[in-house]
Amino acid sequence: MKTVKLYDRDHYLREFEAEVVAVDACGVELDGTAFYAEAGGQAGDSGALNGLRVVDTRVVSDRIVHVMEDSPGLRPGDSVVGVIDWDRRYRIMRLHTASHIMEYFLWRRFGFMKRTGSYVDDKKDRADYLHDGRLEPEKLKAVEVDTNGFLAEGHPVKIEVDDEGMRHWSCGPVEMLCAGAHVRNTCEVGAVKLKRRNPGRGEERVETSLAE
Ligand SMILES: [Zn+2]
Structure with missing residues (x-):
């Protein structure tokens, strides 16, 4: 069953x-x-x-x-x-929504990079991308500013289920398939901080955490 x-x-x-x-x-x-x-x-x-x-x-x-x-x-x-545990789950929802927005602005600044893995819990979202060299700190800072600006504008999050049961997530210009849990509106996220890490393997990691 x-x-x-x-x-x-x-x-x-x-x-x-x-x-x-x-x-x-x-x-x-x-x-x-x-x-x-x-x-x-x-x-x-x-x-x-x-x-x-x-x-x-x-x-x-x-x-x-x-x-x-x-x-x-x-x-x-x-x-x-x-x-x-609602406090924990709500933080996960805020971070999950933020990570999709962050990725949109990341690709706008750095160009498309293939995401090889991601994981979100109540502390942070981490996403790994194939990328030669390191993500320049100034450009990543600009992604953080872009992301926080967009989040603060209060965009609604939409989830539509198609005939095959696939869940289409969208928010403003950002669209993807996602079955995760999300907030209804980006204003619930607040501001985020971005951090770069290098996990090796020709990848760069972006960690998103809540700024509070
Ligand atoms: Zn997702």
């Missing part, structure tokens, strides 16, 4: 009721969940089921599994109230 992704309908859903469908060594599976399972470079959610600590949410063999801190003592058919 496929878990219904309640967060797909509402990224702001932080509390929900569900029924346990399976419990095994990996964790607890529900008929529906607002917990985002780690996928597409976005960290899994933490929180609680009936007050029991969920330390992570993962996809295991195509199933969404809530990884519990302790043995949950739950059985199939049990009702649970799930509560996600």
Whole structure:
């Protein structure tokens, strides 16, 4: 049975009721969940089921599994109230939205660079790009200024689902496929800071963090 992704309908859903469908060594599976399972470079959610600590949410063999801190003592058919760690998830949503905007302005300043990987959690978004040499600090600073200017303008974020279930994310001129969790409007992000790192392998990394 496929878990219904309640967060797909509402990224702001932080509390929900569900029924346990399976419990095994990996964790607890529900008929529906607002917990985002780690996928597409976005960290899994933490929180609680009936007050029991969920330390992570993962996809295991195509199933969404809530990884519990302790043995949950739950059985199939049990009702649970799930509560996600909202402060953490909201920071992830703000950073995920910011990273898409940052990339748009990064490509405007540096030209297109192939993204080889990315990961966002509540501390930062990091994105790796194929690039010869280093990203010049002045140009990266300009990307930060561009990004923060755009974020402050308060652009709405739109997500449209096509017939194949693909999720099309757009905000102003920026468009991509993305199944992650996002804020509704860029004004919710606030300002960000960008930092360059060199992970080797002919790549450059851009780290985006919240400026507060
Ligand atoms: Zn995304």
